[in-house]
Amino acid sequence: MLGKRFALQGVLVAALGLVTGTAAADGISIPHAVHKLKNGMTVILSEDHSLPLVAVNVSYNVGSRFEAPKRTGFAHLFEHLMFMGTKRAPTGAFDQWMESTGGSNNAWTSEDRTDYFDVGPKTILPLLLWLEADRLRDLGPLMTKKKVDAQREVVRNERRQTGENTPYGKVEFRLPELLYPEGHPYHHPVIGSHEDLEAATVEDVKEFFATWYDPANASLVVAGDFGPAETLDRIKTYFESIPSRGAPKDPKSPGFPEGASSLKTVVRETLEDEVELPKVIMAWQTPKHFAPGDGELDLLGNVLAGGKASRLYKALVYEQKIAQSVEAVQQSGTLGSRFVVGVLARPGVPLERIEKAIDAELQRARTKPVSAEELTRVKNVVETDFVARLEGVQQRASILNMYQAEVGTPDYAERDLERYRKATADGIRAVAEQWLRPDARVILRVVPKGKKP
Numbered sequence: 493m494l495g496k497r498f499a500l501q502g503v504l505v506a507a508l509g510l511v512t513g514t515a516a517a518d519g520i521s522i523p524h525a526v527h528k529l530k531n532g533m534t535v536i537l538s539e540d541h542s543l544p545l546v547a548v549n550v551s552y553n554v555g556s557r558f559e560a561p562k563r564t565g566f567a568h569l570f571e572h573l574m575f576m577g578t579k580r581a582p583t584g585a586f587d588q589w590m591e592s593t594g595g596s597n598n599a600w601t602s603e604d605r606t607d608y609f610d611v612g613p614k615t616i617l618p619l620l621l622w623l624e625a626d627r628l629r630d631l632g633p634l635m636t637k638k639k640v641d642a643q644r645e646v647v648r649n650e651r652r653q654t655g656e657n658t659p660y661g662k663v664e665f666r667l668p669e670l671l672y673p674e675g676h677p678y679h680h681p682v683i684g685s686h687e688d689l690e691a692a693t694v695e696d697v698k699e700f701f702a703t704w705y706d707p708a709n710a711s712l713v714v715a716g717d718f719g720p721a722e723t724l725d726r727i728k729t730y731f732e733s734i735p736s737r738g739a740p741k742d743p744k745s746p747g748f749p750e751g752a753s754s755l756k757t758v759v760r761e762t763l764e765d766e767v768e769l770p771k772v773i774m775a776w777q778t779p780k781h782f783a784p785g786d787g788e789l790d791l792l793g794n795v796l797a798g799g800k801a802s803r804l805y806k807a808l809v810y811e812q813k814i815a816q817s818v819e820a821v822q823q824s825g826t827l828g829s830r831f832v833v834g835v836l837a838r839p840g841v842p843l844e845r846i847e848k849a850i851d852a853e854l855q856r857a858r859t860k861p862v863s864a865e866e867l868t869r870v871k872n873v874v875e876t877d878f879v880a881r882l883e884g885v886q887q888r889a890s891i892l893n894m895y896q897a898e899v900g901t902p903d904y905a906e907r908d909l910e911r912y913r914k915a916t917a918d919g920i921r922a923v924a925e926q927w928l929r930p931d932a933r934v935i936l937r938v939v940p941k942g943k944k945p
Contacts, residue, residue: 520906522888527724531736532708535727536892536902538715540885546716547611548620549889550628551897554704555604556684557677557827558743562691565647565684566700568601569692572643574608575599578630583639586623593619603678604826605897611886614717618726621714625730628710632701637694644689651683659767660938670759670934671775671830677743678825707731708739711896715889753777755932762937764944769816772846773936774833778927781824781898787911788923789822789831794870795862795920796820796833796853801869803853804835812849814841826898831928843937851930858925861917874912 527535556567577583590597595612610620655661665681672679712731714723755777779785797804797820808815816836823830833854837846862870881887882905895904 520909522882522892522902522905524892524902525720526902529707529728529732531732531734532706532739533731533734533736534711534896535724535731536711536713536896537718537720537723538713538885538888538892539718539720540715540888541717543885544614544717545611545885546614546617546620546714546718547609547885547889548617548624549607549609549713549715549886549893550624550710551608551713551893552606552705552710553604553739553742553897554606554709555602556680556682557603558704559677559680559684562688563696563700564680564688565682566688566692566696567606567704568683569643569647569689570697570700570705571599571601571606571608572646573635573639573697574627574631576631576635576639576643578626578634580630581623581626586627589619590616590623595620601682602825603682607890607893609886609890617714617718617723621723621726621730624712625734628705628707628731629734632698632705635694635698635701640692640694640697644692647683648686648689651686655681655683657766660765660771662763662765663773663936663938666761666763667773667775667830667832667934667936670761670936671755671777673754676754677827702737703740706736706738706740707734708736711893713889713892713896713902715892716885751779751783753927753929753932755934758931759934760936761934762939762944764941765938767938767940769836769839770843770940770943771834771836771938772843772850773934773938774847774850775934775936776831776928776932778822778829778831780828781826782908782911785923785927786822786824786829788915788920789829789927790824791867791870791874791912791915792857792862792920792924793820793822793831794873795866796857798870798873803856804833804850807853808835808846808849814838814845814849843939847935854924854928854930858921858928861921864917867915867917867920871912871915875909878909878912 522538523540524536524538529535554567556564559566575586577585587597590610590612593612593616595610595616597610599606599608608624612620655665668678668681712727753776778789796802797818799805804818804820808818814837816838819834821832823832833850835846835850837843881891892902896902
């Protein structure tokens with residue numbers, strides 16, 4: 493137990509070393525052991541007895557980019573269907589049994605994978621594991637039209653509430669369609685379209701489950717206060733007898749260049765929406781997660797819009813007083829990423845002026861290295877955030893599964909953070925020059941209804 497606690501303390505010492513400018517001798521690690529079940533499922537155990545809590549995280553290598561044409565939204569639909577119950581745990585029992593014993597659960601879907609997580613007092617670990625194994629074994633084969641219809645409407649309503657009827661929400665639907673070419677797996681939004689969701693049949697759903705919800709296509713993390721030998725035995729009892737068809741093939745995008753943008757020009761569009769103030773969104777295709785340049789663009793996003801000391805905030809909000817708010821972020825993905833800048837205009841400010849001001853700051857980023865003070869500030873922010881994510885067992889379990897899914901090993905924390913520590917001012921400038929080209933991007937404007945030029 494001492495060794496595990498010291499490993500986590502090493503993270504805190506490393507962060508303190510960066511903030512104070514001293515050398516951080518301690519390495520960063522998340523204590524864990526990896527096991528492989530006979531059916532191909534990866535099991536990662538991360539023991540930590542500092543609190544009487546446990547977290548279970550199950551990651552399936554399936555997201556919206558794995559969907560077939562005319563079947564968009566299936567990955568996210570299945571996130572909902574996974575809570576619809578089996579013979580042993582009928583509809584509603586998953587939440588009811590877990591919550592009645594002090595636990596909670598949730599899930600999310602991205603372009604690249606679907607993640608389910610449970611957390612609670614250590615005494616409920618057997619229940620958490622049993623529930624996850626039960627639905628992996630039986631939920632797909634027992635799927636019915638009634639279950640599909642119920643969750644189909646829930647997802648369609650979610651699309652309306654979180655996108656269609658939310659100010660600026662349509663951007664999340666339209667931006668990937670403009671940024672990635674037809675046929676690219678990131679071209680459609682994660683939530684899918686109404687037409688494709690309506691067209692989904694029970695047979696479609698069962699086949700999707702059989703293909704992607706396979707033990708060999710999943711990794712299971714248990715983190716927190718548990719006995720590793722006993723827990724591994726229990727996992728084998730619950731999961732190892734679940735049959736596998738083998739890990740499915742990861743469909744890659746034909747003709748999408750790795751290490752380069754497929755955009756060759758500026759793509760412009762204006763959307764009308766139920767909003768009071770107009771907004772400008774600019775987006776670029778950028779390197780995939782953990783590829784060279786990805787970390788530098790994370791840091792640049794912070795330089796541009798990370799708080800009131802950032803460049804876009806100072807220039808557009810404070811000095812020129814033409815913007816209400818600014819944002820800039822590297823949204824990393826397994827096949828590729830996107831760098832997005834968004835600026836909400838003040839009343840009466842022409843969007844041409846907003847674009848010109850954004851371009852001035854981007855040109856500055858492409859031609860001049862960030863200052864030593866800026867670089868220190870954003871590195872401190874990144875490292876502090878990194879440490880904060882390791883403090884809870886739920887977040888730790890999620891991070892271990894993310895590393896396993898994206899780089900093939902959960903032992904990646906040190907190398908992940910090292911990307912940011914080694915970043916240089918000139919390296920950030922060079923990456924901005926290479927990827928944030930003014931002639932290869934999407935410029936999307938959102939304007940109030942009736943104000944489209």
